Amino acid sequence: NAGVMQNPRHLVRRRGQEARLRCSPMKGHSHVYWYRQLPEEGLKFMVYLQKENIIDESGMPKERFSAEFPKEGPSILRIQQVVRGDSAAYFCASSLPSGRQTGNTIYFGEGSWLTVV
Amino acid sequence: DQQVKQNSPSLSVQEGRISILNCDYTNSMFDYFLWYKKYPAEGPTFLISISSIKDKNEDGRFTVFLNKSAKHLSLHIVPSQPGDSAVYFCAASVASGTYKYIFGTGTRLKVLA
Numbered sequence: 001n002a003g004v005m006q007n008p009r010h011l012v013r014r015r016g017q018e019a020r021l022r023c024s025p026m027k028g029h030s031h032v033y034w035y036r037q038l039p040e041e042g043l044k045f046m047v048y049l050q051k052e053n054i055i056d057e058s059g060m061p062k063e064r065f066s067a068e069f070p071k072e073g074p075s076i077l078r079i080q081q082v083v084r085g086d087s088a089a090y091f092c093a094s095s096l097p098s099g100r101q102t103g104n105t106i107y108f109g110e111g112s113w114l115t116v117v
Numbered sequence: 118d119q120q121v122k123q124n125s126p127s128l129s130v131q132e133g134r135i136s137i138l139n140c141d142y143t144n145s146m147f148d149y150f151l152w153y154k155k156y157p158a159e160g161p162t163f164l165i166s167i168s169s170i171k172d173k174n175e176d177g178r179f180t181v182f183l184n185k186s187a188k189h190l191s192l193h194i195v196p197s198q199p200g201d202s203a204v205y206f207c208a209a210s211v212a213s214g215t216y217k218y219i220f221g222t223g224t225r226l227k228v229l230a
Contacts, residue, residue: 004160035220042123042222043161043206056217091160104149104210106218108160 004029004109005074006092012115019079019086021112025094031055032075033093033106034067043091049075050097082116089113120144121209123221131229136194138224140207143188147209151218152181152192154203161206165192197228 005024013019025032034046045059049069060067064082069075079086090113093106122141130136140150148169153161167174167181167190174181180193194201204225208218 006160033218043208043220045217045219048217058217105151105163105166107163108153110160111158113158 004092004094004107006109006112008112009110010113010115012117013082014117015083016081019082019114021077021090021114022074023077023092023109024074026107028096029094030097031095032069034077035091035093037089037091039088079114082114084116087114087116121207121219121221123207123224125224126222127225127227129227129229130197132199133196136197136201136226136228138192138205138226140190140221141188142209144209145188146211149210150181150183150190151208153206153208155206155223156203199228199230202226202228
């Protein structure tokens with residue numbers, strides 16, 4: 001499967017615990033995006049990363065949330081001290097490097113559903 | 118500030134007829150637009166794109182129209198099929214920028230058999 005891979009698909013955390021969501025981009029893609037979908041809402045941009053570099057984190061909450069995309073391995077979205085309001089679907093997407101002509105399209109993974117109890 | 122708006126939260130269409138989903142945007146810098154389809158508990162699936170240098174793009178049953186002066190785009194599905202029942206999102210970005218896509222809130226399409 002050469003698509004965007006996210007895990008875990010479902011994660012349950014108690015309030016105050018940490019949640020880590022992982023994303024492996026499509027083969028050949030070096031750009032990763034994280035989006036969040038709250039119940040009954042649209043997709044909200046969180047952060048855009050390239051390898052070892054955060055390009056745009058304007059959608060990230062100022063506290064408790066962080067993201068990385070290391071040189072090796074998947075991108076990680078980390079939520080510390082989770083609260084009930086963090087319960088949502090978190091979607092990762094990937095794209096080709098900037099400047100390529102083959103479309104400026106981002107492709108999504110299946111999502112990770114976080115439930116905070 | 119909602120820069121990309123889908124003002125119809127839901128739409129019902131008879132099988133075989135045309136489905137028209139609308140999307141409006143406010144940022145005149147947007148120059149690349151995408152449509153996605155999303156089923157429950159799945160990730161969004163890319164459908165079709167359009168660049169601001171075009172006013173129409175067609176792929177099979179799906180056609181996207183762009184009216185730059187009105188800051189409006191629409192997705193036409195002809196003929197509609199029951200399997201098209203899903204939530205449809207439009208997204209916009211400044212292609213020469215950071216590729217950050219802003220999504221609309223979605224329109225739930227129901228195709229009636």
